[in-house]
Amino acid sequence: MENGFCKEDLSDIEENQEELDQSSQSNIGKPPRNTTGMRHCISQATLAGASPLVFDGHGGIDAASFTQKNLLSFIVEDMHFPSMVKRAIRNAFVKADNALADTQSLDNTSGTTALTALILGRTMLIANAGDSRAVLGKRGRAIELSKDHKPNTTSEKLRIEKLGGVIYDGYLNGQLSVARALGDWHIKGPKGSKGPLSSEPELEELVLSEEDEFLIMGCDGLWDVMSSQYAVTIVRKELMLHNDPERCSKELVREALKRNTCDNLTVLVVCFSHDPPPRIEIPRTQRKRSISAEGLDLLKGVLSDI
Known part of the structure; x- marks a missing residue:
């Protein structure tokens, strides 16, 4: 059985997802490229059975809006859910893309x-x-849980070129800055064909x-x-201050604006505990350090030349 979950988790997903949606703002589509047009998604604390979602739309809001409203239901309504969750998720992406x-x-x-991010219990x-990108904060360390599907990354470049696509100045077929997306049917071939622009997750x-403290989800x-590590450091520091x-x-969002981001901003922070992260104590070494006689002579020689 592939990553099976019990049926009782289904009601948890629907109930907690409604709470998550009510307390979050979604950012879909491409706002004007200025600070007044920048928006962000408000974060949500731990909800077992919740599914935080991030969509970054282009070419209008239709695709992002439709996928936001339907993707989760496509997952839980799939015939393979909850016994084979991974297959259900893949099927849901295909269904949303075809729709x-x-x-x-x-x-x-x-x-x-x-x-x-589908969260069921501790899985x-x-x-x-x-x-x-999804980044896990693990006792202060950043663990990237997703890959950026850019056309010029090695794996995506090989896949695109194998399927007849070209990359021009970092853009797939000279049009898209992403290598995977839902929609964009003016670029994709007939349904069912395997083209260079993939919707496969x-x-x-x-x-x-217990070491996994929070999840950051954000658009490009x-x-x-x-960097992922810098974002984790900011979030952990802030959580220790105000939780x-x-x-x-x-x-x-403020930090990204200060760094002159040229794109829209969508950020979600999901905590896995109601308590703030603990301080990380760095044990002091008990070993006494000393310098050899030769080293001391060398140091004296260097200092005498100053």
Whole structure:
């Protein structure tokens, strides 16, 4: 059985996802490239059975809006959920992608990246298609749980070129800055064909431990201007001060704006404990350090030349 979960988890997902949606703001589409147009998603504390989602739309808001409203239900309604969760997630991405092609009211030139974190008990599944990123804060260390699907990364470049695509100045077929996305059917071939622009998500599964403190999910507007480790350091420091993940997400947005990000900003901070992170005590070494006679003579010689 592949990553099986019990049926009781289904009600948890729907109930907690509603709470998550009510307390979060979604950022979909591309706002104007100035500070007044920058927005962010408010964070949410721990919800067992919740599924934080990040969508970064392009070519209008249709694809991001539709996927935001439907992707989670596509997952839990799939025939393989909850016994084979990974297959259910992959099927849901395909279903959402095909629906964007079939729905006449939607602009078929609209597309979106999709990043999800399905949390069931202590098990978390990350699914990503696009250049948004999920980063785990583990006792102060940054652990990247997703790959940025940029056209010029080695693995994506090989896949794209193998399927007949070209990369021009970092853009897939000279048009898109991402190598995976839902929608964008003006670029993709007929449904069912395997083209260079993929909607297939990459998945990462882990069992959360006590050392796993929080999850940061953000679109490329955040990661273009700061490293994963820097973001984790900011969030941990802020949580130790006020233990408010919402304020942490806002602080990341402010820092990205200070660094002159050129894209829209979507940030979610999800904590796995109601308590703030503990201080990390660095044990002092008991070993006494000394310098050899030869080293002392060398040091004296250097100092005498000053």
